Amino acid sequence: MKTSPRPPTPLPRQSQAWMLGTLALVGAAHAPYLPLWISLGALACGLWSWVNLNRWRRLPPRTLRFALTLLAIGGVYLSYGELLGQEAGTALLLCMSALKLLELRSRRDAILLIGLGFFLVGTQFLRSQELPMAFYLGFCTLGLIISLMGTTRESAPRHPLAHVPQAGAILLQALPLAALLFFLFPRLDGPLWAMPEDDQAAMTGLSDSMEPGSIGELAQSDAVAFRVEFDGDHPQAPQRYWRGPVFEAYDGRRWQKHDQLHDMTEAATTADDVDKWRYTITLEPHGQPWLFGLDLPVDLDLNGARTRGGQTWERDREVNRRIRYQGESALDYALGGSLDDQRREVNQHLEGDRHPETVALAQGWLEETEDPQALLGHAISFFREQSFGYTLSPPLMQADMVDEFLFEHQQGFCEHFAAAFAVMMRAVGVPTRVVTGYLGGEMNPAGDYMIVRQSDAHAWNEVWLEGEGWVRVDPTVLAAPTRLDEGLEASVSDPDSVPAMARFDASWLRGLQLRWDAVNMTWHRWMLGYGPEMQRQWLERLGLTSWQQAVMALGGALVALSLLLAWITLYRGAPRPSDPAVRAWQKLTRKLGRKGLPPQPAEPPNRYAQRVARARPDLAPGILQLARLYQQYRYEPAPREADLRALREGVRKLRP
Amino acid sequence: MSLHYRRIFILPTRYGLFMALVAGLVWLGGVNYTNNMVLLLSFLLVGLLVISIHHTFNNLHRLQVHAGPAQPVFAGQPLRFPVTVHDPAGRERPAITVDGGEGLQTADIPPGESAQWWLTVPTRERGWRPLPRFRIQTRFPTGLFIAWALPSLQQRSLVYPAPELGNVPPPPRGQEGRQGDRHGEGDDDFHGLRRYQVGDPKGHIAWKRLARGEERVYTKQFAGASGAPRWLDERQLDPALGLEERLSRLCRWIIDLDNGGHPYGLRLGRVQIAPGRGEAHRHACLRALALHGQESSP
Numbered sequence: 001m002k003t004s005p006r007p008p009t010p011l012p013r014q015s016q017a018w019m020l021g022t023l024a025l026v027g028a029a030h031a032p033y034l035p036l037w038i039s040l041g042a043l044a045c046g047l048w049s050w051v052n053l054n055r056w057r058r059l060p061p062r063t064l065r066f067a068l069t070l071l072a073i074g075g076v077y078l079s080y081g082e083l084l085g086q087e088a089g090t091a092l093l094l095c096m097s098a099l100k101l102l103e104l105r106s107r108r109d110a111i112l113l114i115g116l117g118f119f120l121v122g123t124q125f126l127r128s129q130e131l132p133m134a135f136y137l138g139f140c141t142l143g144l145i146i147s148l149m150g151t152t153r154e155s156a157p158r159h160p161l162a163h164v165p166q167a168g169a170i171l172l173q174a175l176p177l178a179a180l181l182f183f184l185f186p187r188l189d190g191p192l193w194a195m196p197e198d199d200q201a202a203m204t205g206l207s208d209s210m211e212p213g214s215i216g217e218l219a220q221s222d223a224v225a226f227r228v229e230f231d232g233d234h235p236q237a238p239q240r241y242w243r244g245p246v247f248e249a250y251d252g253r254r255w256q257k258h259d260q261l262h263d264m265t266e267a268a269t270t271a272d273d274v275d276k277w278r279y280t281i282t283l284e285p286h287g288q289p290w291l292f293g294l295d296l297p298v299d300l301d302l303n304g305a306r307t308r309g310g311q312t313w314e315r316d317r318e319v320n321r322r323i324r325y326q327g328e329s330a331l332d333y334a335l336g337g338s339l340d341d342q343r344r345e346v347n348q349h350l351e352g353d354r355h356p357e358t359v360a361l362a363q364g365w366l367e368e369t370e371d372p373q374a375l376l377g378h379a380i381s382f383f384r385e386q387s388f389g390y391t392l393s394p395p396l397m398q399a400d401m402v403d404e405f406l407f408e409h410q411q412g413f414c415e416h417f418a419a420a421f422a423v424m425m426r427a428v429g430v431p432t433r434v435v436t437g438y439l440g441g442e443m444n445p446a447g448d449y450m451i452v453r454q455s456d457a458h459a460w461n462e463v464w465l466e467g468e469g470w471v472r473v474d475p476t477v478l479a480a481p482t483r484l485d486e487g488l489e490a491s492v493s494d495p496d497s498v499p500a501m502a503r504f505d506a507s508w509l510r511g512l513q514l515r516w517d518a519v520n521m522t523w524h525r526w527m528l529g530y531g532p533e534m535q536r537q538w539l540e541r542l543g544l545t546s547w548q549q550a551v552m553a554l555g556g557a558l559v560a561l562s563l564l565l566a567w568i569t570l571y572r573g574a575p576r577p578s579d580p581a582v583r584a585w586q587k588l589t590r591k592l593g594r595k596g597l598p599p600q601p602a603e604p605p606n607r608y609a610q611r612v613a614r615a616r617p618d619l620a621p622g623i624l625q626l627a628r629l630y631q632q633y634r635y636e637p638a639p640r641e642a643d644l645r646a647l648r649e650g651v652r653k654l655r656p
Numbered sequence: 657m658s659l660h661y662r663r664i665f666i667l668p669t670r671y672g673l674f675m676a677l678v679a680g681l682v683w684l685g686g687v688n689y690t691n692n693m694v695l696l697l698s699f700l701l702v703g704l705l706v707i708s709i710h711h712t713f714n715n716l717h718r719l720q721v722h723a724g725p726a727q728p729v730f731a732g733q734p735l736r737f738p739v740t741v742h743d744p745a746g747r748e749r750p751a752i753t754v755d756g757g758e759g760l761q762t763a764d765i766p767p768g769e770s771a772q773w774w775l776t777v778p779t780r781e782r783g784w785r786p787l788p789r790f791r792i793q794t795r796f797p798t799g800l801f802i803a804w805a806l807p808s809l810q811q812r813s814l815v816y817p818a819p820e821l822g823n824v825p826p827p828p829r830g831q832e833g834r835q836g837d838r839h840g841e842g843d844d845d846f847h848g849l850r851r852y853q854v855g856d857p858k859g860h861i862a863w864k865r866l867a868r869g870e871e872r873v874y875t876k877q878f879a880g881a882s883g884a885p886r887w888l889d890e891r892q893l894d895p896a897l898g899l900e901e902r903l904s905r906l907c908r909w910i911i912d913l914d915n916g917g918h919p920y921g922l923r924l925g926r927v928q929i930a931p932g933r934g935e936a937h938r939h940a941c942l943r944a945l946a947l948h949g950q951e952s953s954p
Contacts, residue, residue, distance in 0.1 A: 086689070111671045111799065115678045118701060122682045125693035134693060141700065145798070152799035153751045153764075166797055170711060174703030181699035182692075192688045321690075528692050565710050 011110055015150020016053055018160035019110060020046055022143030023097065026120045029136060030094055033127060035079045038091055041072070042098035049101040065102050072099060090123040110151045117144045131523045142171055177561060184539075184554040186547055187532040204454055205286025206244050206436050209256035212401045215436070216392050216413035219488065221454040224284055225438060226292060227521055228450040231278040234443060238484050239331055241295040241460070241472070242452060244437035245288075246310025248343075250426075252351035253401065255419065255434045261343055262309040268296060269337065270330040277329045282524055285321050289314045292437060292452075294329035295472070301326040310433065311335060324529050335462075336469040339431060347431035347464065355423050357403040362427035372430045372465055376473070379424050383417070383478040386410060390480035390491050414476040414483075418459040421475035431464040435472070440487050446511075447518030455488055581633045581644055588626060588651045595656045605630055619656060626650045658744075659719045659792070663805045666713050668705075672800035675705060708798040715752070715794045716803045718745050719765070723775070723787050726813035728942070730907070735777045735813050737787050742770040751796035779815045782903070782946045786812040816942040817900065819908040827886055827909040827920070849874040885919040885931030888941075903945050910945075914938045924948055 024046055031039040052058065059065075072095035073083070080088035097116040103109060121137045121144075142164075149163040204223050207214055226242075228234075247255035270276075277294055291300055291313040302325035304316035315323075339347075350359070365378040389411040397404040397416075402423050405416045412420075418434050425432035439458035441450040460474040477484045483491035544550045589599050589608075597615060599608045609627035613620035626647060633643040668676070679701035686694035720742040726735040734757075742765075743749050749765040757776035765771045779785055793804035849862055852873035862874040888909050893902045906922070913920045914933075921931035922941045925948060929941055 107799075111674065115674055118675075118678055118697070119682065122685055122694045122697050125697065126685075126689055126691055129691065129693040137693075137697075141697075145704065148799060149797045152796050163797070166711070170704065170707050170797065171700075173707045173710075174700055177703035177706055178696060178699035181702060182696050185699065188687045189690075192684065527696075530692060531690065562706065565707070568710075 011104070011107060012150060012153065013053060015147060015153070015160055016104070016110065017050070018143070018150055019113065019147035020050055020053070020101070022140060022147055023101075023113065023117055025143060026117050026124070026137075026140045027094065027098075029124045029133070029140075030090065030120065033087070034091055034094065037075060037079075038095060042094060045098040045101045049104055059105065060102055065099065068102070069096075069099055072096070086123075086126060090120075090126075093119060093123065107151050110147070114144050114147055114151075117147075129528050131520055134523075134527075142167055145170055173565070177558075180554070180557055180561065183530070183535070184550060184557065186550065187535050189532055205284075205288060206290075206457060208245065208288060209254050210247055210415050210419070210434060210436055210459060211254045212394075212397060212415060212419070213413075215415045215457050215459055216394065218457045219392055219413065219455045223454045224517070225286070225452045225454050225456070226281050226283040228282075228294075228441065228452065229280045229448070230450070231280075234450060235277060235294065235331070237440070237487075239294075240439060240441045240450075240452075241458075242292045242438040242441070242456075243295040243297060243311065243313075243435060244292050245290050245435075246312050246462075247434045247436065248310065248346050250349060250351075250422070252354040255422075257309070257312075258346050261346055262312075264309050264343075265307050266309060266311055266336050268298060268307075268311055268333055268335045270296075270298060270333045274330045274332045277331070278326070279329075280324060280326050282322060282324045282521070282529070283319060285319050287318055287320060289316070289318050291315060291319070291325065293327040294331070295435075295437070296331075296333045296335065297327050297329045298333075299328040301328075310435070322524060322528065324525070334469045336464060339464055344431050344464075347433050348426050348429055350423065350426050355400055355402040355427075357400075357407055358420065358423050359427040361406075362424045366428055372463070375428045375430055376425070376463060376465070379421060379475075380473070380478055382424070383421065383475045386479070388412070388417070388479035390476065390483060392488075414457075414459045417475040417479060418461050421461050421473065425461075425463055433462050433470075435460050435462055439474075439483070442487075444514045444518050444521075446515040447521050449518075449521060451514075451517060579634070581630055581647060584644075584648050584651050585626075585630050588623075588654060591651070591654060592656050597656070616656065619654070622650060622654060626654070657721050657807055657809055659716050659721065659805045659807065663807065664713060664716050664803055665805070666709060666801055666803040669795060669800060669802050672705060672708070675701060675800050679705070704798070705800055708800045711797050712794060712801040712803045715749055715796050716792070716805060718743075719749060719752070719792075720744055721792065721807045721809065723809040723811040725811060726777070726787075728814040728816055728939070728946075729779060730816045731779050731782050731818040733779060735779055735785055735815065737775040737777065737811060737813065739773045739775050739790070739809075740770050741765060741773070741792065743768055749794075751794055753793050753795075755791040755793070757790075782815050782817040782900075783950050784812045784947075785815050814943060814946050816946045817903040817907045819911050820901070820904040821908075824905055824908055827888060827913055828892065829884075829886065851875070885921055886913065887921050887923060887931070888913075889923040890925065891923070899949070903948060907942065907945055910938060910941050 027039075027042055027046070048060075073092070076088055076092045076095060077083055080091065082088045083092055093116065097113060097120065100109065100113055100116065104113065118141070121140055124133070124137060145167045146160050146163045149167055150160050153163075204218065204221050205225065206218065245257060247257055248261055249256050249258040276298070279294065281292065283291065291302065291305055293300055293313055296311060297313055300313050302315065302323065305313055305325065308314050361382075362375075362379070365375055368378075369375060386406075387410065390413070391411050392413060394405075394412045394416060395409045397409065401416070402420045405412050406420050422432045422434055436457070436459045438452050438456040439460070440456035441452040443450050458476070460472060460476065462470040462472055465471050474484075480491045539545070539550050539553075542553070544553055585605065592598070592612060597612050603611075605627045609623045612623050616623075629643050629647040629650065633639045633647060636643075679698050682694060682701065683698035685691070686696075686698055722740045722742070724738040724740070726737045729735055739754065739756075741749075741752060741754075746768045748767050751762055752765055752771065753760045753762040754773040754775070756773050757778070761773055763771040763773070775787065775790055777785060777788060787809050789806045789808045791804055791806055793802055795802050849865070852861065852875045865874055888906055890902055890906060893905060897905070906924070910920065910922070917933065919931045919933045920941075922929040922944060924944055927944050927948070929937075929944060
């Protein structure tokens with residue numbers, strides 16, 4: 001490429017302003033995740049560049065820029081403790097982009113900044129891939145393309161908005177190519193290099209232990225826990241128990257899993273003829289390893305998923321991004337056919353001096369009967385007959401949570417009921433444990449799937465009965481029967497504290513939100529859920545079973561698309577004459593041109609016709625007649641349609 | 657001439673290579689973090705690069721390029737050909753650049769309209785000088801690719817011999833002075849003053865006026881043999897001079913006589929141009945000098 005040496009091309013003022021604006025939009029998306037000093041510093045750099053562009057037209061001295069760069073690197077290190085992690089790297093990239101604004105001078109600097117802008121769009125996607133963010137960043141991408149056009153048009157800078165149509169066309173034309181690559185380009189299983197598992201503080205979900213208040217707090221969140229698509233029918237409201245972690249160890253206040261028991265799987269058996277529910281769950285990240293399934297999940301199909309003690313399903317690492325898996329559940333099952341001594345002991349354990357009143361009450365029943373079934377009956381009647389209140393904001397219970405709940409306040413949330421019930425049963429020697437998970441779920445009519453929210457979080461119990469194994473007992477439902485059928489809002493005594501989405505009102509806002517959720521679900525399923533696995537399925541559906549075939553298909557599709565684009569490019573530029581006679585005449589010249597008789601440039605039709613007539617005497621009468629018709633039609637003051645028809649007919653019939 | 661697709665070349669610029677690098681790095685990030693939107697962004701950048709090829713190409717495609725003749729110059733002076741680039745497709749063609757010999761000149765071509773450039777071509781020898789191939793290029797819209805064409809247009813222009821500089825013998829006198837003896841131009845026939853022009857003999861500069869502090873330099877004009885046409889005959893020149901030197905001297909004489917308003921005729925080989933005056937006559941004579949001994953066509 002021949003380029004004569006010349007000073008760096010100065011930037012058109014307006015396109016530089018446009019680029020600053022676009023970069024500001026990209027930066028704004030990052031700002032909420034960054035330390036304040038970076039956001040403010042970047043803003044200052046941007047403002048400086050803006051003022052410089054309009055007024056000063058001088059760059060700060062090199063030493064100052066160098067010092068600022070060192071300061072920024074040091075600042076990032078102090079803020080993050082590293083320079084290269086995902087968050088720290090993004091922050092550093094943003095700092096460097098901002099500082100580059102201080103030496104923005106030539107087109108080269110501008111292109112570098114635009115490239116950095118694309119990078120920053122990418123790092124923002126690492127934080128959120130939600131639909132609104134995708135739109136926002138797509139808009140930023142359009143802005144970056146317009147900036148690119150502005151910097152390229154060095155001759156006569158236009159208002160950048162004048163570039164919007166072409167930039168939009170470029171983006172729209174690039175999208176099908178991008179989509180093709182997205183679906184067909186071979187997917188690799190990440191990660192390629194060690195990636196620090198970023199702990200995301202904002203995740204909500206059931207924790208790995210249960211103590212008073214923990215679930216009640218969670219139940220005040222509107223956030224979606226997971227979404228379920230059923231193969232066929234969906235279960236009725238009382239069947240919507242979603243099994244999560246099971247807690248067997250109890251220290252008098254906190255329920256948690258027992259490390260040893262957790263590693264021992266428990267047999268679950270189902271009759272062969274039992275109907276099984278099949279479904280696909282899209283689980284939101286919750287920072288814990290466990291997976292949820294309709295109680296009782298007999299199979300969850302996900303790499304690295306297995307059952308643990310208490311039929312808890314777990315993955316080998318925390319769920320830190322949205323995952324999809326298929327599940328199979330039986331609602332009719334037997335669990336824990338036999339109980340070994342260790343498990344029995346753990347599930348009967350109570351701290352010696354805790355909950356004296358509850359223990360005394362329960363042990364009172366022992367004078368009447370020692371049969372576990374009958375004892376269970378006593379406990380159930382107790383919860384049914386006392387007037388318990390179901391509330392998200394229970395009174396403070398500090399000294400002895402179970403005693404105070406049962407005998408003093410009688411106001412509590414599911415964890416209070418479950419804990420009190422378990423203590424009661426353990427006091428009379430019946431093995432009892434706590435199961436946490438979700439109860440409920442709402443069908444989204446806009447998308448035919450079920451949404452389970454954090455507000456559906458629930459805790460219930462399982463008691464072990466000889467011959468039956470673990471049997472589910474839900475003391476909350478005993479005390480507040482509406483919880484089962486009508487959900488949280490209908491059950492609690494103070495509905496105001498219930499999050500908006502858990503309330504049952506058919507307002508248009510709710511309908512809108514459900515619709516939006518359905519759109520999101522589609523987005524998650526098709527755009528974000530598309531991975532190596534789904535790609536293989538798709539390619540197999542297209543009949544491409546090996547990766548070689550897939551690469552061939554990709555190559556073929558790309559070539560076809562390029563040819564299509566080239567064809568459009570080459571033929572779009574040719575203006576189509578509006579005069580029908582001219583079109584007919586051009587058809588004629590093309591026909592003759594293919595036989596080696598193209599018209600010369602600037603050769604009038606009659607002279608051309610004479611030349612053709614000399615070269616091909618067989619065509620002579622026809623061609624001379626056509627030339628005459630053409631000229632008559634074009635140049636007569638009152639052209640006759642008959643001439644045009646004759647011309648078209650003659651051209652059509654001409655067989656050179 | 658129309659810039660047909662086979663005449664257009666296209667290659668990525670260094671900015672295009674940089675964007676390809678960005679796309680590759682974004683792709684690596686997308687794979688590493690198994691992030692579909694990052695992957696999509698990298699593929700979008702690839703798409704942007706591919707689409708840029710078409711748009712950049714299309715910015716040149718089907719442009720009509722024409723060149724006009726340049727004004728004849730004396731050898732050593734640059735010829736300036738006017739080159740017109742016309743858009744027949746009714747699309748705007750922004751940022752079209754022509755490498756015009758004096759660096760790059762860029763202009764926008766409005767839809768259906770034209771833009772004009774001057775192509776400067778250096779000259780050394782007399783005779784026809786064809787317009788060489790030149791470069792017309794564009795990087796619009798994205799700057800990631802550069803498309804160019806090297807049109808060769810059938811256009812040429814005439815280069816006259818360089819006039820001899822310095823003190824030269826005066827042109828021969830008219831009928832009276834046909835002896836060929838070296839005659840002064842007759843100081844007695846002082847005719848007037850006129851502004852100095854390149855090629856005027858030093859001896860004729862009005863030094864006294866200059867010494868008086870005149871800002872401008874004047875040359876003394878001598879009437880010579882009042883209006884009698886002079887014949888400039890190549891054969892009467894000193895045979896020791898080479899052909900080109902003789903043509904140079906004749907050229908100088910033509911300029912001098914034309915400046916002085918004298919009628920003159922030219923005999924050069926088989927060419928004979930009857931005495932005359934004026935612009936057309938001067939060009940005819942200089943043209944004869946330029947083409948002497950060369951193919952003579954239009």
